[in-house]
Amino acid sequence: MLDSAGVAILARRHRYHPLEAVPWLAAVAAYFAFPSYLPLGAQILATILFALSADLVLGYAGIVTLGQAAFFGAGAYTAGLLAAHGWGEPITGLFAGAAAAALIGLLSGLVILRTAGLTLLMLTLVVASILYEAVNKASWLTGGDDGLQGMQVWPIFGRYPFDLFGRTAYFYCLIVLFLCWLAARRIVHSPFGRSLVGIRENIRRMHAIGAPVERRRLIVYTISAAFAGISGALIAQTTGFVGLTFLGLDRSGTVLIMLIIGGVGRLYGAFIGVPLYMIAQDRFSTIEPVYWYFWIGLLMVLLVVFARGGVLGLAERLQSRGEPGR
Amino acid sequence: MVDILSAAVDIAFNGLAFAMVLYLISVGLSVTMGLMGFVNLAHGVFAMAGGYVVTSLMKLWGVPFPLALIGAALAVAAASIPMERLLYRRFYGGDELDQVLLTIGLAYMSVAGATYIWGPLQQPLQPPRWLSGPIDLGFRSFPAYRSFLILCGAALVTALWFGVERTRFGARLRAAVDNTRMAQSVGIDTSRLFMATFALGSGLAGLGGALGADLLAVNPGYALQNLIYFLIVVAVGGLGSIRGPFFAALLLGVADTASKYLVPEFGAFFIYALTLAVLLWRPHGLFGRA
Numbered sequence: 001m002l003d004s005a006g007v008a009i010l011a012r013r014h015r016y017h018p019l020e021a022v023p024w025l026a027a028v029a030a031y032f033a034f035p036s037y038l039p040l041g042a043q044i045l046a047t048i049l050f051a052l053s054a055d056l057v058l059g060y061a062g063i064v065t066l067g068q069a070a071f072f073g074a075g076a077y078t079a080g081l082l083a084a085h086g087w088g089e090p091i092t093g094l095f096a097g098a099a100a101a102a103l104i105g106l107l108s109g110l111v112i113l114r115t116a117g118l119t120l121l122m123l124t125l126v127v128a129s130i131l132y133e134a135v136n137k138a139s140w141l142t143g144g145d146d147g148l149q150g151m152q153v154w155p156i157f158g159r160y161p162f163d164l165f166g167r168t169a170y171f172y173c174l175i176v177l178f179l180c181w182l183a184a185r186r187i188v189h190s191p192f193g194r195s196l197v198g199i200r201e202n203i204r205r206m207h208a209i210g211a212p213v214e215r216r217r218l219i220v221y222t223i224s225a226a227f228a229g230i231s232g233a234l235i236a237q238t239t240g241f242v243g244l245t246f247l248g249l250d251r252s253g254t255v256l257i258m259l260i261i262g263g264v265g266r267l268y269g270a271f272i273g274v275p276l277y278m279i280a281q282d283r284f285s286t287i288e289p290v291y292w293y294f295w296i297g298l299l300m301v302l303l304v305v306f307a308r309g310g311v312l313g314l315a316e317r318l319q320s321r322g323e324p325g326r
Numbered sequence: 327m328v329d330i331l332s333a334a335v336d337i338a339f340n341g342l343a344f345a346m347v348l349y350l351i352s353v354g355l356s357v358t359m360g361l362m363g364f365v366n367l368a369h370g371v372f373a374m375a376g377g378y379v380v381t382s383l384m385k386l387w388g389v390p391f392p393l394a395l396i397g398a399a400l401a402v403a404a405a406s407i408p409m410e411r412l413l414y415r416r417f418y419g420g421d422e423l424d425q426v427l428l429t430i431g432l433a434y435m436s437v438a439g440a441t442y443i444w445g446p447l448q449q450p451l452q453p454p455r456w457l458s459g460p461i462d463l464g465f466r467s468f469p470a471y472r473s474f475l476i477l478c479g480a481a482l483v484t485a486l487w488f489g490v491e492r493t494r495f496g497a498r499l500r501a502a503v504d505n506t507r508m509a510q511s512v513g514i515d516t517s518r519l520f521m522a523t524f525a526l527g528s529g530l531a532g533l534g535g536a537l538g539a540d541l542l543a544v545n546p547g548y549a550l551q552n553l554i555y556f557l558i559v560v561a562v563g564g565l566g567s568i569r570g571p572f573f574a575a576l577l578l579g580v581a582d583t584a585s586k587y588l589v590p591e592f593g594a595f596f597i598y599a600l601t602l603a604v605l606l607w608r609p610h611g612l613f614g615r616a
Binding site: 058064066111114115117118119121122123125126129130133134136137249250253256257260264290291292293294296297298299300301303304305308 | 359417422423424426431432434436437438439442446550553554560561591592594599601602606609610
């Protein structure tokens, strides 16, 4: 017999909540409200996907990583190289970026997921550093320090060319993000996703009940890498540039920070943290680019000490305070 | 034949000097990780601070080099105590993600703070006259500063190991690493022990950063640029071990120097591959316990 109350809880979780429409409505509204900020908007949308990929691996599988930029950069360079060498078709570029990133995720995951804690953290950094070095040394192909030049991205479906105002780019990123979000949502609410949460919460018990822990961690690591690759490819195609910073530690650290500001393990943290961070950066970092890091660092410390769970965590706490008896 | 031998001696010599610096900086990180269960990604900040203190003391006030070194170690150790009490302590043994975020935040702040105080440029270390130039040992000559680095490192390593094996503080420390709860039960004040250990580790890192200022350039991005080296030393050595990181630092120092000397076109690939290989073979590091 199924426990009907338990089934009801799971079913309710899976059902779409009206609040989930808010980010998408906001994104469409932003298109009409801020027409001069569409290039930034497209970058924000693509970065949300990057943060979403980090949320899958960090928030759901509990793997703390400092190497997510490896997959982001792999996707970006794959799409970028294709576009610079005569194949500028964007959709296949995205798939190629996803495939390259997933392959690197799978191969590196086979090695690094055998470890835990600080060693795992260090190895994620090593993987990103290996890619960074490889791209840096292969400057005949990648442009090295100067970045990849000369990308030619064709119109989407041969009909919608990328324009200077970022209109096409904005909708392109929005649609790709939406599709990926649907996929991520399905994964998270599937039995597979629930077992990931189980692994995060109590890995020993999951081992004990016979769950294939290693394989599931590897699968989610690979999926997350693919999403990060798509995100990198999106940014490469919409900005027409790929550089070494795409693979740097800064990029991996920043995506964690953006995710934490929003809230980890919620699938929506990325939708709050990334716009907050990137809009603030756009406003303030032009004034004092170096000191931006000081304030971000301070914010990190304060968030960890006082506001675990980010904006969504705070909202949840306020909400549960309003409901007596919970 | 003579060339090969001479190259091998060069690599061993410079690798050893680099290994000493890496060990002094990383041993504190290994102990915080093993003893307090704390991932301190901001550990490099202590080394950077040591480098800045020593260069500033010498440049601004003309403090003699040995005194400036001691000053750097003491200043960094003293500065680390309030940080431990106010920030780090509450996260011991806690959620890894919190620790990572907290310490990345601190590392970011250090980048901006160092730029604000010392500017974006590298601070060069000017060794005193008796340490610049070569020392002639008869069969060949060695750079004096690196020789000093190796001797200093060897003396400190011996003192550290002696302290851990032979003193009461060392016995308590070993007890707490082996079994913190049991150590508490027999009356060891682990909170104060953690504080003292943390300060010692930070002071050593400060000293390592000061001594190694011409190997690892003192600039605002120090803590993040060199993070991977410190993490490799700790992970390959084995978390919580005091000897492990020494052999890991030796391996990394010599391998890094050799790869730069022999195959510069491969960059850092060699050490990354070596790290992956060692950890595939022994996931808990060379001296780690499963």
